[in-house]
Amino acid sequence: MRHSSGSKLAYVLMSPVLIYLLAVMALPFGWAVYLSLTNKTVGVPEVFVGMQNYIDLAKDSLFWRAVWNTFVFTMIAVILKAVFGMIMALVLNEKIVARNLFRVLLFLPWTIPTIVSVFTWQWIYSDVGGVLNFLLMKSGLISQPVGWLAAPDLAMLSVIMVNVWRGIPFMGIAILAGLQTVSTEIYEAAMLDGAGAIKRFFYMTLPSIKEVTILASVITTIWTLNDFEIIWLLTRGGPNNGTQVLSTLSYTVGFLNMNLGKAIAISIITLPPLIMLINYVTKRSLSSDN
Amino acid sequence: MKNSAGKQIIVYTTLVLLLVFALFPLYWMIVTSFKSNGEIYSMTPSFWPESFSGTAYDKLIHEKDFLINIKNSLIVSLVVSLFSIIVSMLAAYAISKLHFRGKGLISKSILYAYLMPRAVLFIPLYMVVTLLGASNSIYGLMLIYPTITIPYATWMLISYFKSIPTEIEEAAMIDGCSRVSTMLKIIFPLSAPGIAATFIFSFTLCWSEYLYALVVITKGTDKTITLGLSDMIVGDVFAWGPLMGGSIIASVPVIIMYLFTSKYMVSGMTVGGVK
Numbered sequence: 012m013r014h015s016s017g018s019k020l021a022y023v024l025m026s027p028v029l030i031y032l033l034a035v036m037a038l039p040f041g042w043a044v045y046l047s048l049t050n051k052t053v054g055v056p057e058v059f060v061g062m063q064n065y066i067d068l069a070k071d072s073l074f075w076r077a078v079w080n081t082f083v084f085t086m087i088a089v090i091l092k093a094v095f096g097m098i099m100a101l102v103l104n105e106k107i108v109a110r111n112l113f114r115v116l117l118f119l120p121w122t123i124p125t126i127v128s129v130f131t132w133q134w135i136y137s138d139v140g141g142v143l144n145f146l147l148m149k150s151g152l153i154s155q156p157v158g159w160l161a162a163p164d165l166a167m168l169s170v171i172m173v174n175v176w177r178g179i180p181f182m183g184i185a186i187l188a189g190l191q192t193v194s195t196e197i198y199e200a201a202m203l204d205g206a207g208a209i210k211r212f213f214y215m216t217l218p219s220i221k222e223v224t225i226l227a228s229v230i231t232t233i234w235t236l237n238d239f240e241i242i243w244l245l246t247r248g249g250p251n252n253g254t255q256v257l258s259t260l261s262y263t264v265g266f267l268n269m270n271l272g273k274a275i276a277i278s279i280i281t282l283p284p285l286i287m288l289i290n291y292v293t294k295r296s297l298s299s300d301n
Numbered sequence: 302m303k304n305s306a307g308k309q310i311i312v313y314t315t316l317v318l319l320l321v322f323a324l325f326p327l328y329w330m331i332v333t334s335f336k337s338n339g340e341i342y343s344m345t346p347s348f349w350p351e352s353f354s355g356t357a358y359d360k361l362i363h364e365k366d367f368l369i370n371i372k373n374s375l376i377v378s379l380v381v382s383l384f385s386i387i388v389s390m391l392a393a394y395a396i397s398k399l400h401f402r403g404k405g406l407i408s409k410s411i412l413y414a415y416l417m418p419r420a421v422l423f424i425p426l427y428m429v430v431t432l433l434g435a436s437n438s439i440y441g442l443m444l445i446y447p448t449i450t451i452p453y454a455t456w457m458l459i460s461y462f463k464s465i466p467t468e469i470e471e472a473a474m475i476d477g478c479s480r481v482s483t484m485l486k487i488i489f490p491l492s493a494p495g496i497a498a499t500f501i502f503s504f505t506l507c508w509s510e511y512l513y514a515l516v517v518i519t520k521g522t523d524k525t526i527t528l529g530l531s532d533m534i535v536g537d538v539f540a541w542g543p544l545m546g547g548s549i550i551a552s553v554p555v556i557i558m559y560l561f562t563s564k565y566m567v568s569g570m571t572v573g574g575v576k
Contacts, residue, residue, distance in 0.1 A: 018399070018400065018401040018402065020395070020399060020480055020481070021395035021396075021399040021400075021401040021404075022395075022401065024391040024392060024394060024395040024399075025391070025392045025395045025396070025407065027388040027391065027392070028388050028389060028391070028392035028411075028451055028455060029392070029407070031388070031447060031451060032410070032411075032414055032448070032451065032452070035426070035429060035444065035445060035447070035448055036414055036417075036422070036448050039422075039425035039426060039428065039429045040422070040425050042425060042428070043424060043425035043428070046428075095319075098315060098319070099319055102312055102315050102316050102319065105312045107312060107313070107316065113316060113320065114563075115560065115563055116320060116323065116324060117319055117320065117323050118559075118563065119323060119324065119327060119556065119559075120323050120326070120327075122505070122552075122555055122556055122559040123327075123509075123548075123551075123552040123555060123556065124508065124509035124511075124527060124551050124552065124555065125509060125511065126509070126511050126527045126530055126531060126548075126551075127330075127530070127548040127551055127552050128326065130330075130530065130544055130545070130548050131326045131327070131329065131330045131545070131548060132326060133539070134329070134330075134333065134539070134541050134544070134545065135326060135329060137539070137541075139342065140341060140342050140343065140344070140346060140541075141346075142329060142346045145345065145346050176322070176323070176326065179323070180323075208308070230416070233416055233418065234418065236418070237418030237419070237420035237421065238420075239419070239420045239512050240511050240512065244531065257420075258420035261420065261424070262423075262512075262516075265424055266516060271424060271428070274424055275424050275425070278420065278421045278422075278424065279421075281420075281421065282421065285417075285418070285421070289412075289413055289416045289417070292412070292416060293409050293412045293413060293416075296412060297405070297408065297409060297412070
């Protein structure tokens with residue numbers, strides 16, 4: 012009896028959320044999949060064109076450039092975030108003074124709006140009065156100002172830097188949470204047995220935080236793969252499409268060239284890897300619930 | 302224990318390097334906002350303002366629309382977070398405490414909706430807003446921002462509600478409380494800190510949002526603070542003083558909110574899966 016009445020109540024309670032998500036997320040998404048099969052442009056009714064958008068993209072070298080850039084951007088950024096996040100977690104896990112204060116301070120880059128971090132870094136990178144060039148010249152590492160956003164490869168490095176700066180805290184705090192579940196007794200026993208710091212890290216610390224690190228890295232990958240703001244605001248995908256990723260290409264095609272059908276097709280192509288990653292996270296998160 | 306002094310040196314050196322990397326850009330933003338224009342564009346940057354100048358902030362206040370942008374962001378963020386938290390509380394209660402068919406599917410869909418990136422959804426959502434005639438107004442944003450906040454808030458609240466022992470509820474029900482009144486009188490009050498934290502994070506998600514605002518709004522008087530900031534860049538001309546000042550104004554509310562709720566932040570970010 013309790014089961015059935017609870018069941019009815021459950022649907023009533025969930026209905027606002029479910030109706031909203033169905034109407035504003037699921038249906039538009041289905042509509043978008045259809046529109047990717049049309050030549051829809053802003054303000055003009057669409058005509059069904061089948062797979063034409065996808066075929067055009069497959070033949071478009073700019074599209075493949077964006078695929079490659081997305082891959083490079085995501086790969087390097089996620090690896091750097093994982094490495095520095097782990098370093099941050101290991102340091103914060105030590106017995107240090109004012110640990111909570113440092114934890115809060117190191118977390119700040121993640122809290123401020125993305126657009127704010129972009130502007131701040133843009134100012135640091137600036138070739139007129141930018142502090143990064145000033146510091147590097149002062150220390151003798153470079154002899155003349157570098158245009159951090161002016162050359163394709165360097166621009167890629169610069170946008171990755173901003174993404175990493177923002178993303179380290181998330182990885183760090185997630186790994187720290189994992190580290191704090193490792194019991195200290197095992198460590199003390201290992202130390203008595205004479206295991207060195209490096210050995211202890213690779214045989215004890217690393218295995219115990221492996222799962223947390225992988226899960227946090229996958230979530231980070233999902234976010235990084237679709238980063239739009241940092242690249243758009245810093246370089247608009249340039250110079251010379253050197254930082255053009257799929258999200259910026261989709262925006263450019265959709266809102267500057269007004270070709271919505273093709274722009275949606277670009278987002279939809281990113282879905283298969285994305286769904287794989289999201290599936291991994293949902294499986295892990297839901298199984299740890301029970 | 303003989304290498305513990307050496308270890309201490311390594312730990313603290315690393316800590317200092319991490320702190321410099323994390324905080325220097327924030328420091329630079331603050332310092333720049335208080336410099337005079339002449340000082341900002343001098344060839345040798347100064348690491349402390351020669352004299353504190355309020356020019357940047359003065360300019361911001363007189364900047365057309367900037368205060369309106371802040372007001373718009375406040376209204377949108379408040380309305381959306383309030384609406385989201387209310388409907389999410391109800392849904393999260395059902396998912397965490399009641400038994401029904403399709404529970405697994407529904408919780409999975411909510412997590413899916415939470416993880417689905419904005420860069421995939423911005424065109425469909427733009428088209429919905431246009432279809433409903435709500436483009437170019439903050440109402441359009443109020444309509445679509447819950448796609449960000451509802452899945453997030455529901456997911457967070459599910460884990461808060463789950464952490465409340467079932468026995469408490471059962472005891473209340475034996476005393477004659479109905480399901481709905483145990484929810485309202487026991488579960489919600491006991492989760493108040495979690496609900497407050499979720500509300501605050503939902504607020505900051507809306508406050509910091511840029512992509513949806515960019516595609517939905519082009520009219521100055523309906524722009525949010527993130528759009529207002531990006532509008533300050535005209536062509537290749539950067540007015541760094543006001544831009545940094547505006548950046549600080551945009552950051553202060555979210556930083557304060559974060560400081561109040563930092564201990565709840567981790568569980569939310571990691572989707573509850575990292576324990």
